[in-house]
Amino acid sequence: MSDGQDIEIDVEALERKYAEERDKRLRTDAFEQFHELAGDYAGFDRDPNADPDFKRDPIVEECDVVTIGGGFGALLVAGRLREKGLGKIRIIEKGADVGGTWYWNRYPGAACDVESYIYMPMLEEVGTMPTEKYAKAPEIFAHSQKIARHYDLYADALFQTVVEAARWDGKRQRWIVSTSRGDEIATRYLISCTGLLSNPKMPGIPGIDSFKGHSFHTSRWDYTYTGGNQNGELTGLKDKRVGIIGTGSTGIQCIPHLGNWAKQLYVFQRTPSSIDPRGNAPTDPEWVKTLKPGWAKERMRNFTSLTSGGREEVDLVQDGWTDIIADVSSPTGGTEPVDEAAVKYAQMRKMELTRRRIEEAVDDPETAEALKPWFHYFCKRPCFHDEYLQTFNKPNVKLVDTKGRGVERVTPKGVVVDGTEYELDLLIFATGFDFIVEYSRESGVELYGIGGRKLSDHWAEGRRTLHGLQTHGFPNFFVIGPTQAGVAVNYCHSVDDQSSHIAYIIGEAVKRGIGAIQPTHEAEEKWIESILASAGARRAFLASCTPGYLNYEGKWGRQFALNDFYGAGPTAYMGMLADWRDEGSLVGLEEVPAVA
Ligand code: NA7
Numbered sequence: 001m002s003d004g005q006d007i008e009i010d011v012e013a014l015e016r017k018y019a020e021e022r023d024k025r026l027r028t029d030a031f032e033q034f035h036e037l038a039g040d041y042a043g044f045d046r047d048p049n050a051d052p053d054f055k056r057d058p059i060v061e062e063c064d065v066v067t068i069g070g071g072f073g074a075l076l077v078a079g080r081l082r083e084k085g086l087g088k089i090r091i092i093e094k095g096a097d098v099g100g101t102w103y104w105n106r107y108p109g110a111a112c113d114v115e116s117y118i119y120m121p122m123l124e125e126v127g128t129m130p131t132e133k134y135a136k137a138p139e140i141f142a143h144s145q146k147i148a149r150h151y152d153l154y155a156d157a158l159f160q161t162v163v164e165a166a167r168w169d170g171k172r173q174r175w176i177v178s179t180s181r182g183d184e185i186a187t188r189y190l191i192s193c194t195g196l197l198s199n200p201k202m203p204g205i206p207g208i209d210s211f212k213g214h215s216f217h218t219s220r221w222d223y224t225y226t227g228g229n230q231n232g233e234l235t236g237l238k239d240k241r242v243g244i245i246g247t248g249s250t251g252i253q254c255i256p257h258l259g260n261w262a263k264q265l266y267v268f269q270r271t272p273s274s275i276d277p278r279g280n281a282p283t284d285p286e287w288v289k290t291l292k293p294g295w296a297k298e299r300m301r302n303f304t305s306l307t308s309g310g311r312e313e314v315d316l317v318q319d320g321w322t323d324i325i326a327d328v329s330s331p332t333g334g335t336e337p338v339d340e341a342a343v344k345y346a347q348m349r350k351m352e353l354t355r356r357r358i359e360e361a362v363d364d365p366e367t368a369e370a371l372k373p374w375f376h377y378f379c380k381r382p383c384f385h386d387e388y389l390q391t392f393n394k395p396n397v398k399l400v401d402t403k404g405r406g407v408e409r410v411t412p413k414g415v416v417v418d419g420t421e422y423e424l425d426l427l428i429f430a431t432g433f434d435f436i437v438e439y440s441r442e443s444g445v446e447l448y449g450i451g452g453r454k455l456s457d458h459w460a461e462g463r464r465t466l467h468g469l470q471t472h473g474f475p476n477f478f479v480i481g482p483t484q485a486g487v488a489v490n491y492c493h494s495v496d497d498q499s500s501h502i503a504y505i506i507g508e509a510v511k512r513g514i515g516a517i518q519p520t521h522e523a524e525e526k527w528i529e530s531i532l533a534s535a536g537a538r539r540a541f542l543a544s545c546t547p548g549y550l551n552y553e554g555k556w557g558r559q560f561a562l563n564d565f566y567g568a569g570p571t572a573y574m575g576m577l578a579d580w581r582d583e584g585s586l587v588g589l590e591e592v593p594a595v596a
Contacts, residue, residue, distance in 0.1 A: 071100015
């Protein structure tokens, strides 16, 4: 197959087609079409990997640091703070172990979609080498456990515990953290590490609670029903009719396994993903021998630079992501000006190549046609897989294309699309996660800062931060997250950089004898102005996209502009934070004196 360089594009015609497809998918309810796993949907939140009878006594004590969450964000910041000598660090986590995303997402086929040598953080620190270029979920989960052991974080971790609220005590200069298990923990530093995509969401499809068969969200995979494990072997499905709603990164990874084992599989599709070849391979021991200390950080940096439009002498990762960027510069922001028309053309050619690959891989022309994505390349997170498309050639697998409308309704027996009822024994929701919603919904936590001011009030019109990390009126509180920050394709790189920056600030505060630190009101205002100013360019691109979590389901507003990423991109963001640290005077931060 060609590399696509010979493909000619009629730009205007394709833009019209993209707009038509987007319009089919626009909905007035946008984010409101989804529900958290709470209220009527609380039953979907059962953790199949935790002890439902777990009990412990409430804890009342003092500590140095509390992290809200126990995924890579928490592990990285806790590890870095350990390196700076902070003693008592409590990770407070809803799950029964560390790992975050990789604790919850145990569906068959789950793997990182960015190369593991750069995705898995702290490889050199803890002495790990992934076994494959794209490691599978169990290996990534085990790596998170290894980080926790390496930095001795298990001893003070509180699992199966949810942080509910935290109140700033100005006299003691402590956050008083209360939890679902009645704990009252006074901590000097409170760090929110609730993750990028951690709250599963359910679609508000009429009749969804009437289904009488078995059902779960992919992030709560029920192996007692399906049989097997994360490698597949789903023997419990041999005599089952299975339906799955959702064809994003999650759907495309577990669908081949379902296709291998289910008696009948129906894939209910609203918008097809773009699927590029994966090309996984075992780690080459000869290559490992060539690596010099510092290689992991340099590889991360090189990848983030290339995938945010930068120029590098070498492409260290050389995979689907960097291949694309060789031809297509990302509109998410680089450090150099780009020729927008050339970028658009290259992206269109890239998508045409993807559509041609689908025609080659899928036998049935109607199915192939329905699997073709019609949107700009970066409108949705690109997917990579070598078996997904071929799964539709199996006689027991049927694509039910809802033509952008979504599933019509769920009945006690199954799922209805276009008036046809598909009877099912098992219905799986691969419908994704909340993305940058209101903070207290996202984290489940309410904060009461100086004077009892609620964080949800302070952020009612959208986030207000300095560098996405700290907020005025909430001293010693830090957030690891994408909002108002430079977000890399390799999200773990963003998390790694933010956690080092937070550890630097805390380390300096301790060294300089500052009991409580916060951004000044002026610094926060200035940062917000810069976020709003850079939102314009991205807005035009996002408006042209089919709805999805990356463009706030097509519903833009000032709040979303404020909750958006740092417009100049991750390389510029990380460079700016490094310069800020080098300057050394903690510009824009102020000491908050203890209240008498
Ligand atoms: P995603 O990428 O948000 O995908 C969710 C999927 O669910 C997507 O295909 C949706 O279609 C589909 N969906 C949602 N509601 C419906 C209804 N009502 N009917 C039919 N289909 C529906 O989540 P993932 O878990 O796959 O991936 C999350 C991240 O994990 C990913 O970005 C990587 O970083 C790793 P839509 O496209 O909205 O039309």
